[in-house]
Amino acid sequence: MGCRIMVVEDEIFVATEIEYIVEELGHQPVGIAADTASAFSLAPFADIALVDLNLKDGATGREIGRRLAEMHGVTVLYMTANPSQLGDGVPGTLxxxxxxxxxxxxxxxxxxxxxxxxTKDGVAPRRLRTF
Incomplete structure (x- = not known):
């Protein structure tokens, strides 16, 4: 299989739909994390994390993403209805x-x-803003 992908999202229907698409693309979903503790318990098993900002334990997604990238080498893509909360971006995240x-x-x-x-290469889709 391709990459191992974690979904950091507290809305279960959204999270399961994302996992389904990840699997459909030939990648391995490693689990759904709805809060900080579950995100870090899955971190050793993930290459990539798709991270929402507002989770069960509050607006913790920004910090979760930063730490996943910095401490675990995970490639982090934020997915949020509130992209302005990320300002100019988060160092180390995509x-x-x-x-x-x-x-x-x-x-x-x-x-x-x-x-x-x-490959550190590729053209970002139209609505995806890279940091």
Whole structure:
């Protein structure tokens, strides 16, 4: 299989849909994390994390993403309805995809994130803002 991808999202229906798309693209979902503790318990198993900002334990996604990238070498793509909360970006993370996200946009974003992890190359999809 391709990359191991973690979904950091507290809305279970959104998270399971993202996992389904990840699997459909040939990658391995490693789990859904709805808060900080579960994100870091899954971190050793993930190459990539798709991270929402507002989770069960509050607005912790920004810091989760930063720490996943810095401490675990995970490629982090934020997915949020509030991209302005990220300001100019988070050091070490890839970028942000604004929600809501159409299925095709999500597929393109996952493909780009995987390609970037492998080669540091690729053209970002139209709505994805890189840092």
């Amino acid at each position: 970028g942000v995809l604004p929600k809501p996200v159409a299925e095709d946009e999500l597929k393109d974003a996952v493909r780009f994130t995987v390609a970037h992890r492998m």
